Amino acid sequence: MFQEEYSVSDMGIPSKGKDLKEVIDFLKKNDYKYVYTNCSIQARIMFESKSEIIASSDRFIPMVYSHPDKEAAVKNAKKFAYVIYTKDPMFSLLSSRLLKASVKYSFCKIGGFTVMYNLSRPARPGEILRYTSSRTRL
Secondary structure, three states: OOOOEEEEOOOOEEEEHHHHHHHHHHHHHOOOOEEEEOHHHHHHHHHHOOOOOEEEOOOOOOOOOOOHHHHHHHHOOOOOEEEEEOOOHHHHHHHHHHHHOOOOOEEEEEOOEEEEEOOOOOOOHHHHOOEOOOOOEO
Protein backbone atom coordinates (compact mmCIF):
# COMPACT_ATOMS: atom_id res chain seq x y z
CA MET A 1 0.00 0.00 0.00
CA PHE A 2 1.24 3.51 -0.74
CA GLN A 3 1.85 5.86 2.14
CA GLU A 4 -0.81 8.47 2.80
CA GLU A 5 1.52 11.23 1.65
CA TYR A 6 4.56 10.99 -0.59
CA SER A 7 6.52 13.16 -2.97
CA VAL A 8 7.40 12.63 -6.59
CA SER A 9 11.01 13.72 -6.39
CA ASP A 10 11.69 13.92 -10.11
CA MET A 11 8.88 16.45 -10.50
CA GLY A 12 9.07 18.02 -7.06
CA ILE A 13 5.30 17.69 -6.90
CA PRO A 14 3.66 16.85 -3.60
CA SER A 15 0.88 14.36 -4.00
CA LYS A 16 -1.40 12.68 -1.53
CA GLY A 17 -2.56 9.10 -1.94
CA LYS A 18 -6.13 10.29 -1.53
CA ASP A 19 -5.72 12.48 -4.66
CA LEU A 20 -4.92 9.44 -6.77
CA LYS A 21 -7.88 7.59 -5.23
CA GLU A 22 -10.09 10.51 -6.26
CA VAL A 23 -8.64 10.37 -9.79
CA ILE A 24 -9.41 6.65 -9.96
CA ASP A 25 -12.95 7.25 -8.64
CA PHE A 26 -13.45 10.00 -11.24
CA LEU A 27 -12.27 7.71 -14.06
CA LYS A 28 -14.51 4.86 -12.91
CA LYS A 29 -17.53 7.15 -12.49
CA ASN A 30 -17.03 8.41 -16.06
CA ASP A 31 -16.42 4.90 -17.45
CA TYR A 32 -12.74 5.37 -18.35
CA LYS A 33 -10.83 2.09 -18.16
CA TYR A 34 -7.79 3.21 -20.17
CA VAL A 35 -5.46 6.17 -19.68
CA TYR A 36 -2.23 7.61 -21.00
CA THR A 37 0.07 8.97 -18.34
CA ASN A 38 3.73 9.19 -17.38
CA CYS A 39 5.56 6.15 -16.01
CA SER A 40 5.52 7.33 -12.38
CA ILE A 41 1.71 7.49 -12.41
CA GLN A 42 1.29 4.42 -14.62
CA ALA A 43 2.26 1.79 -12.06
CA ARG A 44 0.50 3.59 -9.21
CA ILE A 45 -2.81 3.92 -11.02
CA MET A 46 -2.86 0.25 -12.06
CA PHE A 47 -1.87 -0.88 -8.56
CA GLU A 48 -4.33 1.36 -6.70
CA SER A 49 -7.20 0.50 -9.07
CA LYS A 50 -6.37 -3.24 -8.87
CA SER A 51 -5.89 -3.09 -12.67
CA GLU A 52 -9.47 -1.92 -13.25
CA ILE A 53 -7.82 1.01 -15.02
CA ILE A 54 -5.05 0.17 -17.46
CA ALA A 55 -2.39 2.82 -18.02
CA SER A 56 0.12 3.39 -20.80
CA SER A 57 3.14 5.69 -20.75
CA ASP A 58 3.58 5.50 -24.53
CA ARG A 59 5.46 8.56 -25.82
CA PHE A 60 5.70 10.22 -22.43
CA ILE A 61 9.25 8.97 -22.20
CA PRO A 62 11.11 6.83 -24.69
CA MET A 63 11.46 3.47 -22.99
CA VAL A 64 11.08 -0.25 -23.35
CA TYR A 65 7.55 -1.14 -22.32
CA SER A 66 7.46 -3.17 -19.14
CA HIS A 67 3.82 -4.17 -19.73
CA PRO A 68 3.43 -4.67 -23.51
CA ASP A 69 0.01 -6.33 -23.13
CA LYS A 70 -1.30 -3.37 -21.14
CA GLU A 71 0.25 -0.87 -23.58
CA ALA A 72 -1.52 -2.68 -26.43
CA ALA A 73 -4.87 -2.64 -24.57
CA VAL A 74 -4.69 1.15 -24.16
CA LYS A 75 -3.54 1.62 -27.75
CA ASN A 76 -6.59 -0.33 -28.98
CA ALA A 77 -9.10 1.33 -26.63
CA LYS A 78 -11.84 3.40 -28.22
CA LYS A 79 -12.26 5.56 -25.10
CA PHE A 80 -9.31 6.84 -23.09
CA ALA A 81 -8.19 9.80 -21.00
CA TYR A 82 -4.91 11.46 -20.07
CA VAL A 83 -3.82 11.73 -16.42
CA ILE A 84 -1.02 14.23 -15.86
CA TYR A 85 0.60 15.98 -12.92
CA THR A 86 -0.74 19.52 -13.23
CA LYS A 87 2.70 21.06 -12.61
CA ASP A 88 4.48 18.70 -15.02
CA PRO A 89 5.72 20.58 -18.13
CA MET A 90 4.11 17.75 -20.11
CA PHE A 91 0.70 19.14 -19.10
CA SER A 92 1.22 22.42 -20.98
CA LEU A 93 2.89 20.63 -23.90
CA LEU A 94 0.03 18.16 -24.22
CA SER A 95 -2.57 20.93 -23.88
CA SER A 96 -0.96 23.02 -26.60
CA ARG A 97 -0.53 20.01 -28.92
CA LEU A 98 -4.18 19.01 -28.51
CA LEU A 99 -5.20 22.59 -29.28
CA LYS A 100 -2.92 22.68 -32.33
CA ALA A 101 -4.49 19.41 -33.53
CA SER A 102 -7.99 20.92 -33.07
CA VAL A 103 -8.87 18.35 -30.41
CA LYS A 104 -11.36 19.63 -27.87
CA TYR A 105 -11.48 18.04 -24.44
CA SER A 106 -12.81 18.42 -20.93
CA PHE A 107 -10.55 18.47 -17.90
CA CYS A 108 -10.82 18.00 -14.18
CA LYS A 109 -8.17 19.02 -11.65
CA ILE A 110 -7.95 16.70 -8.66
CA GLY A 111 -5.26 17.58 -6.13
CA GLY A 112 -1.95 17.61 -8.02
CA PHE A 113 -3.41 15.80 -11.04
CA THR A 114 -5.32 16.86 -14.14
CA VAL A 115 -7.53 14.42 -16.02
CA MET A 116 -8.02 15.31 -19.68
CA TYR A 117 -11.01 13.41 -21.03
CA ASN A 118 -13.96 13.54 -23.42
CA LEU A 119 -11.68 14.15 -26.39
CA SER A 120 -13.52 15.26 -29.52
CA ARG A 121 -11.61 12.58 -31.42
CA PRO A 122 -9.07 9.90 -30.50
CA ALA A 123 -5.76 11.78 -30.21
CA ARG A 124 -3.10 9.35 -29.08
CA PRO A 125 0.37 10.32 -27.89
CA GLY A 126 1.92 8.92 -31.09
CA GLU A 127 0.09 11.63 -33.01
CA ILE A 128 0.34 14.42 -30.45
CA LEU A 129 3.78 13.81 -28.95
CA ARG A 130 6.79 12.85 -31.03
CA TYR A 131 10.44 12.32 -30.25
CA THR A 132 13.54 12.87 -32.30
CA SER A 133 16.37 10.39 -32.20
CA SER A 134 18.02 12.59 -29.56
CA ARG A 135 14.96 12.01 -27.36
CA THR A 136 13.93 15.63 -27.45
CA ARG A 137 10.22 16.35 -27.58
CA LEU A 138 9.04 18.11 -30.71
